[in-house]
Amino acid sequence: DQQVKQNSPSLSVQEGRISILNCDYTNSMFDYFLWYKKYPAEGPTFLISISSIKDKNEDGRFTVFLNKSAKHLSLHIVPSQPGDSAVYFCAASALQGAQKLVFGQGTRLTINP
Amino acid sequence: NAGVMQNPRHLVRRRGQEARLRCSPMKGHSHVYWYRQLPEEGLKFMVYLQKENIIDESGMPKERFSAEFPKEGPSILRIQQVVRGDSAAYFCASTVTSTANTGELFFGEGSRLTVL
Numbered sequence: 001d002q003q004v005k006q007n008s009p010s011l012s013v014q015e016g017r018i019s020i021l022n023c024d025y026t027n028s029m030f031d032y033f034l035w036y037k038k039y040p041a042e043g044p045t046f047l048i049s050i051s052s053i054k055d056k057n058e059d060g061r062f063t064v065f066l067n068k069s070a071k072h073l074s075l076h077i078v079p080s081q082p083g084d085s086a087v088y089f090c091a092a093s094a095l096q097g098a099q100k101l102v103f104g105q106g107t108r109l110t111i112n113p
Numbered sequence: 114n115a116g117v118m119q120n121p122r123h124l125v126r127r128r129g130q131e132a133r134l135r136c137s138p139m140k141g142h143s144h145v146y147w148y149r150q151l152p153e154e155g156l157k158f159m160v161y162l163q164k165e166n167i168i169d170e171s172g173m174p175k176e177r178f179s180a181e182f183p184k185e186g187p188s189i190l191r192i193q194q195v196v197r198g199d200s201a202a203y204f205c206a207s208t209v210t211s212t213a214n215t216g217e218l219f220f221g222e223g224s225r226l227t228v229l
Contacts, residue, residue: 004155036220043117043204043220044156089155099146099208100169101218103155 003027004092006104014112019077021107023090026071030092034101035064035075038087047088048075080111115140117207117221118187125227132192132199134224138207145188146218147180150202159203162188195228202226 005024013019021035031052036044050057050064050073057064063076077084090104118137126132138145143164148156158172162182173180177195182188192199202223 006155041222043206043222045220046218091156099144099161100158100172101148101156103148103157105153105155 002105003030004090004102004104006088006090006107008107009105010108010110012110012112013080015082016079019075019080019084019109019111021075021077021088021090021109023073023075023104024071025073025092027092027094027102028071029094030102032093033064033066033073034091034093035062036089036091036103038089038106044089077109080109082111082113085109085111117142117205117219119203119205119221119224121224122222123225123227125229126195127229128196129194132195132226132228134190134192134203134205134226135187136190136205136207136221137187138205139219142207142209142219144208144210145182146206146208147188147190148204148206148220150204150223152201156204159190192226195226197228200226200228 003026034049035047037047038044048059048062048064050066055066066073087106087108089106091101093101120135145162147159150156160173160180161169177193179191202225204220204223206218206220
């Protein structure tokens with residue numbers, strides 16, 4: 001029962017272009033969504049989040065969009081840089097179990113020079 | 114300014130042995146979470162602890178797994194009689210408050226358990 005799905009295991013983007021990572025969820029109780037970035041042999045690090053009362057949140061080169069009716073969110077990185085190459089995890093939480101993040105399987109982003 | 118510290122980073126055990134993974138949260142953090150990542154999968158919640166209390170262990174397997182966070186010392190995730198399916202990366206995270214909604218869930222670098 002995969003409540004958070006990242007259907008693209010990998011994505012390759014040219015440096016300077018936009019990277020778009022997608023995430024779908026099934027549980028309508030989720031009301032907070034986060035993106036984490038993970039380098040090999042390291043722990044995930046928080047990148048950006050969005051509450052269900054918003055449809056967009058922006059932080060520098062990173063923007064997260066939330067479409068509640070479609071139960072879909074996306075992370076846009078523009079312009080993409082080589083240091084952005086990592087695995088990106090989408091995660092979600094519900095108010096009742098705020099400490100229990102449900103993660104997607106991850107998307108490996110590779111930025112090509 | 115140490116982050117979340119986990120040790121050992123790598124642990125190899127034979128089937129039937131015990132594995133103990135340790136986690137020291139960030140300074141000032143009193144809430145600890147353990148997550149497990151199986152190969153090619155996302156992280157899955159296992160347990161949430163505060164000092165001397167298990168708050169939510171709904172993600173823990175019913176047998177062989179236990180966790181504690183004593184008044185003094187690190188949090189321990191203990192796996193008894195390990196099997197090959199326990200091979201995974203185990204991540205500890207800590208927060209200041211009881212909610213992860215603000216995104217302030219700080220992860221350690223993980224402990225990679227390999228069961229032969």
